[in-house]
Amino acid sequence: MNMHQSLIAGVIFDLDGTLMSSELDFTLIKAQLGCPTELDLLSFIAQLPSPYMREEAMNIVHQHELIDAQHATLLPGVAQAIRQLKEQAIPMAIVTRNYNRAAALKLKNNPLPIQTVLTRSDAPAKPDPSALNAIATLWGIDQQHILYVGDYLYDIQAAHNANMRACLYAPSETPTYASQADYILKHFSELPELINQLSETQHQSLTSQSIV
Structure with a gap:
């Protein structure tokens, strides 16, 4: 197991307000x-x-x-962060409460190197964990090694309902429910570094355990 796989071995993203802009009223x-x-x-x-x-x-x-x-347009720092994770060979997927045609249109206009996209047309909407569990099964990765990144309470709840770790993307004000998240991301450029830090921390802890 290499260092990057030791803790975060896969990342699932919300779509609206996380990867892309949304002006839904x-x-x-x-x-x-x-x-x-x-x-x-x-x-x-x-x-x-x-x-x-x-x-x-x-x-x-x-x-x-x-x-x-x-x-819809890509939010600041998203393209670069996704590219870095892709270079590190970290599996990525999208789970959105949007419906399939709208999500497909957003991704057609703003292509990202993410193949797996589940919408509410495919599985019960978040905070139901069904879509997240399906992706963990598809990847063959233990849920606790998957990070879910989203910008709303339902994202945190869905992650925890699936026994995954929740990263709240909160670029402007920090909402009251932020305390329920495991990590808070203020800018997307911080995501690859967060994943690397978590992996290195786990790698060090595994190394120290093996010494003892």
Whole structure:
């Protein structure tokens, strides 16, 4: 096992607000659908009383997501950090609450060397850990050696629900729930260094154990 594999052997990313910009106005979408502001939008739609209502509501959400996808751009430092991780041969994947067409459009307009992308069209939405667990199985990597990077509470919860470590990307203000994350990232350029530091710390601890 080489040094980089000793602790973080794979990284999974959120998409919106983490790798790419998003201008989705959830307050507006909730208002259009009559969803109370404190409720999760997808949970609200799921409990609507008829299939027709659920489909109509989801169509409205899809329209917003596709418009947002057309304007999305990579966030600062993302391309370089992903390239560094790729050079280190660290497996990478994306898990997003977005739906498949919107996510595909964002990645078509802003290509990244990440092949594995799971959306809410593929698995239950975060904080459900199903998509994260599926990727760990695909990679054959123990969950505790995978880092999940996202910008919201659901990302932290999904990571911990999957027994992975949670890295919160918080470039501006630090939210109250940041304390629940294992690591906090202020700028994307810090990510490769964080992974290297964790791997070196683990390597040193393994070395010291073998000496004893």
